[in-house]
Amino acid sequence: MNKTVNQKAWFFVLPVFLLVAFNALIPLMTVVNFSVQETFGDNVFFWAGVRWFEEVLHSERFHAALVRQLLFTGIILLIEIPLGLAIALSMPRKGPWVSVCLVLMALPLLIPWNVVGAMWNIFALPDIGLLGRSINALGIEYNYTRQIFSAWFTMVLMDVWHWTSLVVLLCYAGLVSIPDAYYQAAKVDGARPWAVFRYIQLPKLKYVLTIAILLRFMDSFMIYTEAVVLTGGGPGNATTFLSIDLQKIALGQFDLGPAGAMSIIYFLIILFLSWLFYTLMMKDEAR
Amino acid sequence: MSLELKNVTKRVGVDVYIHETSLRLEEGSFNILLGTTLAGKTTLMQLMAGLDRPSSGEVWFAGRNVTGVPVQKRNVSMVYQQFINYPNFSVYENIASPLRVAGMAQQEIDERVQKAADLLRLTPMLKRRPNELSGGQQQRTAIARALVKDFDLILLDEPLANLDYKLREELRDELPKLFAGRKCIVVYATTEPSEALLFGGNTATLFEGRVTQFGPTSGIYRRPRDLTSARVFSDPPINTARIAKKGDRITLENSVTWHVPKAAGVPDGDYTIGIRPHHITPVSQGRDASVIEGRVLVTELSGSESVIHFDMNGQTWVSQSHGIHPFEVGSTARLYVDVDQSFFFDGDNRLIGQDNRI
Missing domain, CATH: 2.40.50.140 (Nucleic acid-binding proteins)
Known part of the structure; x- marks a missing residue:
C-alpha cells in the first residue's frame, strides 16, 4: 500500500503540542532545572548534579512524611472504597428517591476544599465545635490540636466525609449500567444476594472500581488544602504530609534545590504507584 | 407435562401489560411468541417462568398450580437478547453453573458440559472467559447453559436479535435441531415473522398485550383469524x-x-x-x-x-x-x-x- 506523506499534518499537532508545553512541560522543566542547581539568590545558579536528590532520599524528614502519607492514603482507601461500594449497593435503583440520594451524595463534592477544611476545623474544636464537644462530653478526651491520634482521627473522618461520595457515584453509575437481565438470570439460577454481588456485580464493577481506587489514591496522596486548613501539619509534624512538607521547604525555607528534587521524587512515586495499582488490577485482562 | 396459563393478566399501576390470556403449551413443543416490541412477549415469558406474578389468573405446570412458586424452584432456564454469562467464569464453569447449583457429581457435570459444548461447537473455547469470545460464541454459551440440564421449560427471549446477520442465520438453523427430541417446552420470542415460519412449531401472535391467535405456525400464517393476527404475521406489512x-x-x-x-x-x-x-x-x-x-x-x-x-x-x-x-x-x-x-x-x-x- 502507498502511504501519502504530507508534512502539513504537523500543523494539526502543533496546537496540542504548544498547549501541553505551556501548561505541563515548561513548568516541569523549571522544577527539573531547580533540582539540579544551587542558588544563593540574585538568579545566579551553580550546577549541583544529583546532590539534592541524594539529600532528599536520605533525609529522615522526607522518610517520615512519606510514611505518614502512605499510612493516610492506606487508611482512607480501606475505608472509602468498601464504604462507597456499600452505600452505592444500598441506594435505590428506581423511583423518586434516586435523585434525592444523588444530590445528597454530590453535596460534599461541591464544597471548595478550603471550606471543607475550615468547616471541620470549627466543627471539631473541643471547646465550641459540635463534634469536639460531643466527643468530650462522652468522657473521651479529644483535642485535635494537641493529640496526635485526635488529629489523625479528624483528618481521616474529614476525608471520608468529603470523598466517599465520589466512590459512591462511580459505583452507582457502574451498578445501574448492569442490564436487568443479569439479575433475572441470577434469579433463575437461584443465586443468593451474596452470589449476585460476588459473581455479577463485583466483576461488572471492576473497571469502575479501578478508576475509583486510582482517583482516590492520587488525590489523597496529594492532599494539601484541607489538611493545611484543619491542622497546618500539626500537632508538631504529626500530620505533615508530603505536599505540606514540600510547601514548607519550597516557600517556607525557600530551598528551591531540595524542593525541586523532592517534587520530582514525589511525582515519580505517584506515577509508579498508580502504574502498580493499575497493572495489578488489570493483570487478568492481559491474557 | 404441560404449561398452562389460565386467564392470566398482568397490570402495573394503570397500565395493562397482558390482557386476559389462556394458553396451553404441550410437552416437547416449540412455541413462538410473535409480536412487535412492547407487544408483551417478555412479560408473558416472565409470567411463564415465575419471575413475575400474574395480577390475576393461574399458571399450571404438569397438573399442579405453580402460580406463586418462585422461578428457582421451577426448573426453568432462560436465554436473553443480551449475552448473559458470568463475567469471571470460564465457558466451562458458565455451562456447568446450573449443575453446580443442583449439586451434581463432578463426573456427571463433566460429561454433560462436554456434550453441550460439542453440540454448540464450544469445545475449543471451554477455558476462555466470556469477554474473550465473539458475540455468537457468548450467546452459544448462554444457550449451552440452557441445554445442559434437563429443564422443563426453556425460554428464549429474542436470543438472535443482537447477533450479526451471518451468525443469526447459523444459529437459526441449529436451534430447532438442538431442541428436537427433548421433553422440554420451548418458548421463543421474536419480532420477525420469517423467523417464526422457519422454526415452525406453534405460534402465538401478540398485539398490545393480547394473544390474538395461537396454533400451528403455518396454519396461522395461512388462515389468520383476524386482521390483527394477519398484520402481526406479515413483514413487509400486509x-x-x-x-x-x-x-x-x-x-x-x-x-x-x-x-x-x-x-x-x-x-x-x-x-x-x-x-x-x-x-x-x-x-x-x-x-x-x-x-x-x-x-x-x-x-x-x-x-x-x-x-x-x-x-x-x-x-x-x-x-x-x-x-x-x-x-x-x-x-x-x-x-x-x-x-x-x-x-x-x-x-x-x-x-x-x-x-x-x-
Whole structure:
C-alpha cells in the first residue's frame, strides 16, 4: 500500500503540542532545572548534579512524611472504597428517591476544599465545635490540636466525609449500567444476594472500581488544602504530609534545590504507584 | 407435562401489560411468541417462568398450580437478547453453573458440559472467559447453559436479535435441531415473522398485550383469524383496503374493479381486503390478472428481490417480488395482484370463512 506523506499534518499537532508545553512541560522543566542547581539568590545558579536528590532520599524528614502519607492514603482507601461500594449497593435503583440520594451524595463534592477544611476545623474544636464537644462530653478526651491520634482521627473522618461520595457515584453509575437481565438470570439460577454481588456485580464493577481506587489514591496522596486548613501539619509534624512538607521547604525555607528534587521524587512515586495499582488490577485482562 | 396459563393478566399501576390470556403449551413443543416490541412477549415469558406474578389468573405446570412458586424452584432456564454469562467464569464453569447449583457429581457435570459444548461447537473455547469470545460464541454459551440440564421449560427471549446477520442465520438453523427430541417446552420470542415460519412449531401472535391467535405456525400464517393476527404475521406489512363486493366482482375505494371468481361464496357487502406484499408483483401472473396502478414512493432493490412502496388511494401499499424491477420514484407502476390469495375481513375485522388458501 502507498502511504501519502504530507508534512502539513504537523500543523494539526502543533496546537496540542504548544498547549501541553505551556501548561505541563515548561513548568516541569523549571522544577527539573531547580533540582539540579544551587542558588544563593540574585538568579545566579551553580550546577549541583544529583546532590539534592541524594539529600532528599536520605533525609529522615522526607522518610517520615512519606510514611505518614502512605499510612493516610492506606487508611482512607480501606475505608472509602468498601464504604462507597456499600452505600452505592444500598441506594435505590428506581423511583423518586434516586435523585434525592444523588444530590445528597454530590453535596460534599461541591464544597471548595478550603471550606471543607475550615468547616471541620470549627466543627471539631473541643471547646465550641459540635463534634469536639460531643466527643468530650462522652468522657473521651479529644483535642485535635494537641493529640496526635485526635488529629489523625479528624483528618481521616474529614476525608471520608468529603470523598466517599465520589466512590459512591462511580459505583452507582457502574451498578445501574448492569442490564436487568443479569439479575433475572441470577434469579433463575437461584443465586443468593451474596452470589449476585460476588459473581455479577463485583466483576461488572471492576473497571469502575479501578478508576475509583486510582482517583482516590492520587488525590489523597496529594492532599494539601484541607489538611493545611484543619491542622497546618500539626500537632508538631504529626500530620505533615508530603505536599505540606514540600510547601514548607519550597516557600517556607525557600530551598528551591531540595524542593525541586523532592517534587520530582514525589511525582515519580505517584506515577509508579498508580502504574502498580493499575497493572495489578488489570493483570487478568492481559491474557 | 404441560404449561398452562389460565386467564392470566398482568397490570402495573394503570397500565395493562397482558390482557386476559389462556394458553396451553404441550410437552416437547416449540412455541413462538410473535409480536412487535412492547407487544408483551417478555412479560408473558416472565409470567411463564415465575419471575413475575400474574395480577390475576393461574399458571399450571404438569397438573399442579405453580402460580406463586418462585422461578428457582421451577426448573426453568432462560436465554436473553443480551449475552448473559458470568463475567469471571470460564465457558466451562458458565455451562456447568446450573449443575453446580443442583449439586451434581463432578463426573456427571463433566460429561454433560462436554456434550453441550460439542453440540454448540464450544469445545475449543471451554477455558476462555466470556469477554474473550465473539458475540455468537457468548450467546452459544448462554444457550449451552440452557441445554445442559434437563429443564422443563426453556425460554428464549429474542436470543438472535443482537447477533450479526451471518451468525443469526447459523444459529437459526441449529436451534430447532438442538431442541428436537427433548421433553422440554420451548418458548421463543421474536419480532420477525420469517423467523417464526422457519422454526415452525406453534405460534402465538401478540398485539398490545393480547394473544390474538395461537396454533400451528403455518396454519396461522395461512388462515389468520383476524386482521390483527394477519398484520402481526406479515413483514413487509400486509396491504389493506376497504372494498365493496358484488357477485364475483370487488370494487376498491379508488373504483378499481377486480374479478374474483373464487370469492363467489362470500355474501355481497363491504369488507376489508388483505393482500400480502408478495401477492402483488410487477409481472403478470397470467389468467384473469387484476391490475393496480400507483405512484411509486420508494423502491428497495436487494440482489434478488424488489420491494416497491407505492401510493394506493392515499395509503402506502407494498409489493414484494423476485428479480430486479427498478421503478423510478414518482413514476406510475402497473402491478398485478393475485386476488385469489387475498383475505376478506368483515366489519369486526374477522376473517371470512372461505378456504381459498394454498
